[in-house]
Amino acid sequence: MTLGARQVRSLHTAYFFVLNYDAMKRLNLTPYAALLVLVALLSACSGPSENSGASNTNAPQQANSNSAPQPQIAHGSAPAAAPSPAPLTVQQIPPPPAPAAKSPAAGNANAAKASAAGNARAPKLVVSDKKIDYGKQPQDKALVRAIVIKNGGLADLNIESVVPS
Amino acid sequence: MDFPKVLRPGQAGKINVKVETGKSPGPHTKSVTIKSNDPNDPSHLVQFAFDVKG
16 A cells, blocks of 8 residues: 555644644644644753652652752752752851931930939938848847938928838 | 938938848848939939848
């Protein structure tokens, strides 16, 4: 059985119409060819990652290093798809600039200055002793002590109460 | 408890405090609170410590 030229051409078109631009043009398949090119590009771009695929099937116990959280580092400009992995360069992220606002310590210092200026004419209680230690004492003894107080301020000091606690 | 009600600037005074040791042996601490119109120290605490012999 021999095939004529027309049949051979039909077979050629039927088997290779995808790759034969002339056949596609004749059959008005140009839009489909563009779609095929797009699909091929998409599939190439979304190919399997480095750690997936058949290469990992022989070592299922290996932990995926990408699952661990990575520290925040800045990598250099080495290409990702280089045939031999270039050493990564780690760049230190510079700390954020110090805020321009005043620090709390400076604010407290200013507040203390303002308070001191406001209390320049205030009274000031000065007590001779803060803690009096009598040492060892017998039972049922009355200890009498005079606490000396003084007004070290510039206004009258009013003693409102003296309360044992 | 006797204490001066008003102290002029630079004036000093005395507060007489009496503390009873009691019968319970061991270390004790008692305190007296002086309340005044000092804006920086309106409630001043003075402590008395003693050790009662058993």
